[in-house]
Amino acid sequence: MSAAALELRGLKKSFGKAEIIRGIDLSIGKSERHAIIGPNGAGKSTLFNLITARFMPTAGTVKLHGQDLRGLQPYQINRMGLSRSFQITNIFPAMSVFENVRCALLWSQGYKYSFWNLVNNSRRLTEGADAILDQINLLERRNLPAGTLSYAEQRALEIGITIAGGADVIMLDEPTAGMSHSETDYITDLIMKVTEGKTLIMVEHDMGVVFGLADQISVLVYGEIIATGKPEDVRGDPKVQEAYLGAALEAEH
Template sequence: MSTPTDYALEARGLTKSFGGFHAVKDVTLKVRRGSIHALIGPNGAGKTTCFNLLTKTLTPTSGQVLLDGQDITGLRSAQVARLGLVRSFQISATFPHLTCLENVRVALQSSQGTAFRFWRSLNSIKALNDPARALLAQVGLSGQEDTPATELSYGKKRALEIATTLALDPKVMLLDEPTAGMGHEDIAPITDLIRTVSAGRTILIVEHNLSVVSSLCERITVLQHGEVLTEGTYDEVSNDPEVITAYMGGVDDE
């Protein structure tokens, strides 16, 4: 029998209305601790809005968000990030003209609350080089420490973004379309990387590539028109007639 402490992240009756339009309506979501959980649905289903509500980029009209059983509904996005709920975005969010090492070091500074203390000695920043190199190695970017982010391939930019996310020491990672725009040659390495970095963490992922979802995710929640359509394993949801109909009839508005 499951208890509240079994879940790292929960949404309870989460709703976001814009005037009379419900972008997300009464969404209940339970992400089991230590799992990789997918949030999928046709275009316009409300997945991005749901992510924004979970990470407090948007304020819900009603409902609750809980992290490790703690109600974080009233907190700001920076506060929930400090509690360990960290999101990466669909579009790579690294600093293009900084090197890989510098990008990760900035994230490490932020996690330690020293990002804007410009009067600190350079030695205190250099002390972050070794942990930054270790994070780069973890995502397969050893030897790229001095490469500017703008010179990386698209797949390696996403790997760098995951490294900067890991630098914040997340308990729960929300990954928004991590393989979006990738060529076939980059998808498998990023999928393997997500599987590797999931050790000891909880991951909620929005991903259109269902082969990636099937290989990574233990549970899948399907949204349609801002509401939960169904939840289950990949085999269960992929064979659900309502899910098949939803994907065949999805509207391209998100």
């Protein structure tokens, strides 16, 4: 049997005396779209930071394609095929849209920013960046400073930056936060398109997005996963209704 894309075993994280992640076991299959939902402060971002080695676990293991990530740096994990976005828009606003993506491509290949001039004319990089811009519907905006894009377009660019290195495990932290309904629909379609055939792990508060995109959902409450399963099973789970979903679905109306 082939290894899961991502496997967490006995994962814990404490800050001082506060135990924030309290023993998580989770397998995420290849090409699965997996949403992590739960109330504010449940530990979702902390879990993302543990998976990507921004935080050291207090206990437990994280495996990517069967390989233990212990002791690796975030950039090493990135080059093993895991790429994440952040809650806050994370682009270079003064650089052009195209340069933002090209920069991400360069970085993923291990070049330093100061080497730009050497590879300035690289057709391969230009074509690669344009192919990503095409995927995220920003080809027509390629020469504009990224900071002049609309908020939704900036988040789309950020998704482009996240996928630029060709990672097969994509982690998105609240990709539709702060968006209108139409922007949310736009970004949801985009995520669906760019994660085709890849593993997606997403933290998201918008239940429309979660139920529209996810093959599997895990519900995190006070640092523990209280349910994992198909959307219809999670939706009907009384434990989940009580701890989170009842309130979250009500908030949408």
